[in-house]
Amino acid sequence: MKAIFQSKDLVVRDRRVPDLALDSGACGGWQIHDADFAIEVLDGVTGLQPAQGGGTCWFGQELSGLPESGILRLLARTMTLTPDGPLIANLNIRDNVLLPALHRRMDSETGLLRKLDRLLTGSDLPWPPAPDFPFLLPHHLGVLQRWLAGLLRAALAAPEIVMCCHYPGDLSAEEQQELVGGFQWLRNILPGSAWLFLTCEQGLPEGFSGSFAEVAP
Amino acid sequence: MIPVHRRDWLLLGYFAENGSAYLNILADAFLHFPALLRPPCLRVLLKQVYFSGIESLPFLSLTALLLGFTATSRLYQVMAKDLSRTVDVFRSMIVQEGAILIVAFYVMARSGSAMASELASCKQHGEIAALYRMGIDPADYLIAPRVVGCMLSVSALGVFFKVVLVLGGFALASFFMEWDYALAMKEFLHGGLSLESALFALLKTSVFGALIGAVACQQGLRAVRGPQGIPVATRTAVVHGFAAIVLAAMVFFLLSK
Numbered sequence: 001m002k003a004i005f006q007s008k009d010l011v012v013r014d015r016r017v018p019d020l021a022l023d024s025g026a027c028g029g030w031q032i033h034d035a036d037f038a039i040e041v042l043d044g045v046t047g048l049q050p051a052q053g054g055g056t057c058w059f060g061q062e063l064s065g066l067p068e069s070g071i072l073r074l075l076a077r078t079m080t081l082t083p084d085g086p087l088i089a090n091l092n093i094r095d096n097v098l099l100p101a102l103h104r105r106m107d108s109e110t111g112l113l114r115k116l117d118r119l120l121t122g123s124d125l126p127w128p129p130a131p132d133f134p135f136l137l138p139h140h141l142g143v144l145q146r147w148l149a150g151l152l153r154a155a156l157a158a159p160e161i162v163m164c165c166h167y168p169g170d171l172s173a174e175e176q177q178e179l180v181g182g183f184q185w186l187r188n189i190l191p192g193s194a195w196l197f198l199t200c201e202q203g204l205p206e207g208f209s210g211s212f213a214e215v216a217p
Numbered sequence: 218m219i220p221v222h223r224r225d226w227l228l229l230g231y232f233a234e235n236g237s238a239y240l241n242i243l244a245d246a247f248l249h250f251p252a253l254l255r256p257p258c259l260r261v262l263l264k265q266v267y268f269s270g271i272e273s274l275p276f277l278s279l280t281a282l283l284l285g286f287t288a289t290s291r292l293y294q295v296m297a298k299d300l301s302r303t304v305d306v307f308r309s310m311i312v313q314e315g316a317i318l319i320v321a322f323y324v325m326a327r328s329g330s331a332m333a334s335e336l337a338s339c340k341q342h343g344e345i346a347a348l349y350r351m352g353i354d355p356a357d358y359l360i361a362p363r364v365v366g367c368m369l370s371v372s373a374l375g376v377f378f379k380v381v382l383v384l385g386g387f388a389l390a391s392f393f394m395e396w397d398y399a400l401a402m403k404e405f406l407h408g409g410l411s412l413e414s415a416l417f418a419l420l421k422t423s424v425f426g427a428l429i430g431a432v433a434c435q436q437g438l439r440a441v442r443g444p445q446g447i448p449v450a451t452r453t454a455v456v457h458g459f460a461a462i463v464l465a466a467m468v469f470f471l472l473s474k
Contacts, residue, residue: 046350076352086347100351102256
């Protein structure tokens with residue numbers, strides 16, 4: 001099967017990110033002990049910040065040789081999940097969730113709202129949404145509800161790669177368990193997608209069968 | 218202490234650097250114009266028109282009304298109650314030049330500062346990086362709708378302000394002093410309302426609007442991290458915006474000669 005993501009001797013903040021190739025449906029990641037560094041690796045992988053060496057290859061295309069529009073086209077086939085969403089502060093949760101799918105013109109707004117409604121009322125949702133969830137602003141939500149917004153956004157945008165930047169932070173052990181259930185829920189919705197974890201907890205994605213490498217601190 | 222001649226060069230460099238940055242943002246906005254057809258970008262554009270244009274209407278109406286009356290009555294006195302000359306000066310000074318500048322300054326101070334602080338806050342909270350990671354070009358979602366929204370708002374507000382300025386100002390003047398409303402309107406319309414001048418005024422307001430959007434976006438996106446980032450971006454946007462408007466007004470004046 002064709003690898004859709006490869007890190008090739010990527011160096012971020014003087015640390016070498018181990019090489020990794022992911023096929024469709026596979027799961028892998030890097031164990032990272034520092035939340036800021038996780039974001040830096042993410043920025044290096046996505047070309048947002050120039051890496052100090054090496055590079056990344058997406059869907060068979062070297063990121064370094066592409067113009068910005070080309071990189072954006074590739075990134076539009078991926079979705080990043082972080083503890084803060086990442087959500088846009090002045091948009092309510094509904095608009096935040098619909099944003100990438102609407103921007104990519106994947107469906108009409110009515111169609112996407114119908115899908116969102118179906119997901120929100122589904123019995124298999126990993127944990128219940130807060131009352132008036134779609135109409136709240138991001139700062140009204142707790143960490144787990146923000147994760148839910150991120151998961152719903154990914155479910156609607158149907159990415160080929162899900163990049164998950166996870167550091168437990170405020171979550172209790174019980175909530176972390178729920179979060180694993182949330183990842184599993186998303187994986188069931190997107191069975192063909194590859195998962196890339198940047199996490200400080202190797203134990204977290206145990207539900208996923210993945211290859212893990214540690215980025216030395 | 219930097220020698221004077223070196224300081225002059227630094228100042229020139231500062232103007233050149235900022236000027237080219239604003240032109241780059243303008244170019245970005247127009248290159249990403251097709252993105253406005255995407256629903257989220259269109260929504261940002263409509264919000265921008267609402268906040269910059271529609272929400273400004275009450276205050277600008279009052280300003281236009283009072284300015285129209287004050288300018289008319291003062292000029293009427295200075296011109297020794299010569300209605301024809303009063304209307305002539307009022308048209309060329311207040312309506313053709315002053316009105317557009319007032320609208321542009323108002324939008325810059327009100328919406329330009331808000332835009333700059335909003336974008337600076339977006340940058341500080343990592344939202345621009347988040348958009349990028351979602352494959353959404355920040356120029357599509359943040360710059361183009363704001364620049365185009367400002368252009369549309371300032372153009373529409375310019376026309377609206379002038380109409381209230383003339384109709385309202387003349388009406389108030391006829392109420393408070395010896396002012397023949399019908400005759401003044403006849404003089405005003407007779408004095409030259411051509412399609413050419415209307416298009417020129419529209420072009421002028423559009424350019425002012427685009428400049429306001431470009432300066433605010435550039436300063437917001439350039440904001441540095443830390444507690445000073447947002448206030449400095451807002452202040453610089455307003456100061457540079459005013460300077461850019463005056464400079465553009467001067468260029469238009471020279472072009473119209």
